[in-house]
Amino acid sequence: MAFPYSSGNVLTAADLNQSSGLVLVKTQTVGSAVSSVTVTGAFSSTFDNYRIVMAGVDCSATNNNVYFQLSGLTTQYYFSGIYVSGAGAPANHYGNNVPSFICGRTGTVAATTLVLDVMSPNLGQRTAMQSVGSANLQSFIVNGFAQTGTAFTAFVIGLSGGTMTGGKIRVYGYNNG
Amino acid sequence: MAEIYTRDELVALYPDGTVNVQVDDDVRPMTTDEWSEWIDGQVGQEKPADDPPA
DSSP: OOSSOOTTOOOOHHHHHHTSSEEEEEEEEOOSSEEEEEEOSOOOTTOSEEEEEEEEEEESSSSOEEEEEETTOOSOEEEEEEEEETTEEEEEEEEEEESSEEEEEOOSTTOEEEEEEEESTTTTSOEEEEEEEEETTEEEEEEEEEOOOOOOSOEEEEESSSOEESOEEEEEEEOOO | OOOBOOHHHHHHHSOTTSOEEEETTEEEEOOHHHHHHHHHTTTTOBOOOOOOOO
C-alpha cells in the first residue's frame, strides 16, 4: 500500500516497515582486496535523502583517505571540515572543485567506518553531503556538496591507497513522509 | 620527515592481478592498465605512520 496511509487502510507488515524513519535500501558486502566499491541502485525517486553506513571494513594499510563519489562525477566536489588525530593537533580539511568528497581514513582490523548523509542525489540538483569517518583515533568530520545537475542512482566508495576487504556498506533512505 | 612510497615498493606490496575493483557483487581484478595507473597514483604518498593506540 502506498505511503501515506489513509484512515481505514489495513496495513501489512510491509506497510509498517515502509513507514519507519529510515528504510534500508541496500546492503553491499565489500569484496576482497578491492580498491573501490560501486554501489548501484542506491538512489531513486523514492527518497530525497539518504544515509550510508560503512562498518567492519579491514584495509590493507592505515592512514589512507576514504573518498565518496557520485558515480560518474569526478569533479566539482567542494567541502570543508576538520581532521582529528589522537597523535596531533586538529587540522583543517577542505577541497575546492576536487575529484571526490574525502570523508574518512583507513584502518586495519575492521576499523574503517563511515557515516555519510547524502541529500538530493537523485533530484538532479546540487547534492549535499555530511559525514563522519574514522579509523582508530583518526577522524574526518566533513560537510560539502557536489555541484551538479545530474540525477544519480549509484555511488563509489574508494581509497586513496591500498585495498579494503570485508565489512558492509548499507544504504538507508530517509522516509519522505 | 615521513617516508614516501616508491613505485617498486608499491608493486611489491600490490602485484599486478592482486588488486580488484567491485561493482555490486561483481569483483574483478584490475586490468594491467588500470593497475598501473592505480600504482602511479600512490607513488610519492607518505607511508603510514604508526597508529595511535586504538
